[in-house]
Amino acid sequence: MFEVSSASHLPKAAQYEELVAQARALLADETDWIANAANFSAFVFHSLSDLNWAGFYFHDGRELVVGPFQGKPACVRIALGKGVCGTAAQTRQTQVVRDVHEFPGHIACDSASQSEIVVPLVAPDGTLIGVWDVDSPVVARFDEEDAKGMEALCAVFIEAALPRAAS
Template sequence: MFSASVDSQLPKAELYQELAVQARALIGGETSRIANAANFSALVFNALPDLNWAGFYFFDGNELVVGPFQGKPACVRIALGKGVCGTAAETRRTQVVRDVHQFEGHIACDSASQSEVVVPLVAADGKLIGVWDVDSPLIARFDDEDAKGMEALCRVFVEAGWSA
């Protein structure tokens, strides 16, 4: 049985490095993408403070469809270019939104969410896999250091299941 424990008082860079080590240990040998996504979501959601949603939207060839997550029920489908997730997927650039109410076209799946970071997931062959989405009930919960940490975590996730 895997048991994750991360000191949330660590400096952010160290916290994300420790999470990356734990993510590799948790999902590194598993071939099921759904199992890896579920465990990855649970790991991050339970390790980082002040989150109210953490999960995946996978690209089905037309739009983003909700995948494994932790938090309240979510929007099921998001068009490319719509909201923070759709923007990250379309531009393939991480989106750090300090105040979701200031993001034009924000999709409010949970009215408690105040800030968000979304990382696009891209396979080694350049194909869009989807996005990793993390929300917080606090304004300005995420910054560039969180974006870098989330991007590093997402590389671990993609390498575990989409490297072939």
């Protein structure tokens, strides 16, 4: 049984370093990438404060389709370029949105969400895998430190998932 240890007493950068190490341990011995996505979602959701949704949207070749997540039921399909997730997928750049109500075309799956961070998941060969999406009921919950931390966490997921996704 994997036990999530709280790193909330640490400065944000150190907290993410601890989470990256824990994520690496959590995903290390599992060969199923869907199982890893499910556990990764639960791990992040229960490790960070002030979240109301954390999960994946995977690219099916045309659009983003919801994958494993924690939180209320979500929008199932998102077009590339639409909303925060679609924008992150299309631009392949992490989106840090301090106030979702100020983001043109924001897709409100949960009306409680006030801020959002979305990290594009891109394979080393440039193939779009999908996006990692995290929402908060708190305005300005995410900043550049969160972007760096979430990108580091996503690198661990991609490293664990890629060799197995093709098999």
